[in-house]
Amino acid sequence: MPVDFSGTWNLVSNDNFEGYMVALGIDFATRKIAKVLKPQKVIKQDGDSFHIHTTSTFRDYLLEFKVGQEFEEDNKGLDNRKCKSLVTWENDKLVCVQTGEKKNRGWTHWLEGDDLHLELRCENQVCRQVFKRA
Ligand code: VLP
Helix, strand or coil: CCCCCCEEEEEEEEECHHHHHHHCCCCHHHHHHHCCCCCEEEEEEECCEEEEEEECCCCCEEEEEECCCCEEECCCCCCCCCEEEEEEEECCEEEEEEECCCCCCEEEEEEECCEEEEEEEECCEEEEEEEEEC
């Protein structure tokens, strides 16, 4: 059985989100608000088709993609920089490379026990987030 990320997930830890936001060039006022958020992720997965909706009291971000198919990502409401994104499977990990102005940009999702993990990368910064089922 392939891994299934579907579900509603609540953020429980968020290591170095500040460093990641600085690397993305997010301004101080926005970072101050963003760093205290406890976003929720609603993931709908149908095989290799994904719908990942990250919601918070401040902003929402919706990402839809198929594994193996490159797409244009606008990062609207985040840093608003466009990039070309490609998500692939690396064993049971979902790995996204976001090619654009920022070097080494991307993220990885995986399941570990009952938890959803997300590593967010930009330049030399790595943010590690853990979510639990709502
Ligand atoms: C921008 C950087 C906070 C901070 C300001 C706005 C949306 C994988 C991937 C799918 C993400 C999450 C994006 C976090 C970047 C913050 C608003 C926070 C809530 O998730 O699940 O998009 O990239």
